[in-house]
Amino acid sequence: GKKQKKNSGIFKLTTTSHRIEAKAPGYNTELQRVIPTSKRTKNIFFDLDKTTPKPGAATVAASVQPASSTPSFQKIETPSMVSLGPGVFTMGASRREPGRRANEGRHQVEITRPFLLCTHEVTNGEFHRFQPGHKAGNIGGQSLDTDNLPVVKVSWQDAARYCNWLSRQEGLAPFYREQGATLVPVKPATSGYRLPFEAEWEFAARKVARTRPGSYPWDGRFPPPAHHGNYADESARTLLPVVIRGYYDGFPVLAPVRNFPRNMAGLFDMGGNVSEWCHDFYSPVTAPMSGRAVDPAGPASGKYHVYRGSSWRDGAITELRISYRGYANTAKDSLGFRVARYK
Structure with a gap:
């Protein structure tokens, strides 16, 4: 004190x-x-x-x-962002990659428009300024509502609404508009806050210093190096059916953002802690019939949205790989988000 x-x-x-x-x-x-x-x-x-x-x-x-037990923020501060793109990269995984799933078709992607991506996942403290009554509860006696933890149990729609709210706080034109039960992009696209496109997320996650080609958000093979991120570790053995044997990160459930080393792009928790909502509706096929995909934004409609990245619940090879693609239409205790916007 x-x-x-x-x-x-x-x-x-x-x-x-x-x-x-x-x-x-x-x-x-x-x-x-x-x-x-x-x-x-x-x-x-x-x-x-x-x-x-x-x-x-x-x-x-x-x-x-x-x-104190309640947030004491007096003003909205601009999120810490890093600039990425344009660039060309290989998205997805080789058929021979251990843990690969059928929805990870390998293909070339070109991102032509530079974008900004938040260095960290949106925290409870930040989200509570938008939705003060949001509660995520607790797991195994561990609270999920501490201010510096990533916010979880947030639907895709509420994540998009947070982006619009944040845009208005900063005088930016909102990126989304309400349409029925969901939100869709305004046309033409604005520079307001939004969820990252799936291709942007993978482009950023692959910014790893490597001594050889790899599949994970770290240099090398499975398991992760010591204290790399918040995965299903030994401290979560009483909570989870699968943990990484011999790995210890000290957090059985959520970890504070910025607690583990950032990647080469300056981004925290691109592997572990929480999976992250992306803008795109989910499709099992992402690769074009021929050539490279240019600025892909996913299908125009769908039942599910994509989420990317592993979480504190994940301890298997499949989910810990960068190319792993999840999808959902409900909130989860291992699913959060980070914001992006065009420059």
């Missing part, structure tokens, strides 16, 4: 919920909520966005206060 000295680097906290803020002149303040444990050191990363064209050198000061 006391302010820390500038550049102190390391400080000790009680094992209760704390709010940590990083501030610097010329940069947006960033807030994270953490619950320290007595058994290990926790690394906390901040990636501050510039607020002025010439911010100059800045010194970050962290202040620590006990967290």
Whole structure:
């Protein structure tokens, strides 16, 4: 409950919920909520966005206060985004890839329009500003509603509505409009917040530093390296039917966002923690009849939407691969989202 000295680097906290803020002149303040444990050191990363064209050198000061039980946000801050594209990449998986499913046809994709993708999955704290009454409950005594955890039990429709709400907060034209029981893109497309297209998500997830070709969001084969991400680990053995033997990430259920290393694109949790809704309606076939797919956006309609990426529930080869494609039409306790938009 006391302010820390500038550049102190390391400080000790009680094992209760704390709010940590990083501030610097010329940069947006960033807030994270953490619950320290007595058994290990926790690394906390901040990636501050510039607020002025010439911010100059800045010194970050962290202040620590006990967290209250309700969000205490006073203003909407622009999400931390990274710029990606244009580019060409191979989407899907080879028929010989272990764990491959029939809906992962391998094909070339070209993304012609640059886009922005949020560095982290939308948190409870962020989503509660839009929908204060949202509750995800708990699993095995672990709350799913802590502010710095990724929001879960959100339908695709509510994820899209959050994108529109966020656009309005920033004075951007919404990307979606209501149509019956779902939402569809406005035409022509705006630069408002939206869910990433499935091809954009895989393009971003494949930004992994590799020593050889690979199938996972890490360099190498299965299992993942130590502390790579929040997968079905040994700490979840009493909760899940399948866990990764000998792997320990310290989180039996959800983990705070930004808790594990980012990929080469600067994105956190592109593998593990929660699977993520994408914009596209689901189709078992994604590859064109011939040539490469250019800016694919999925079918015009459908019963299900695509989600990508593994979650804290996943411990098998199939689901942990980058090319794994899931689909759903209901909310899940392992399914969240991150926002994107055109530049």
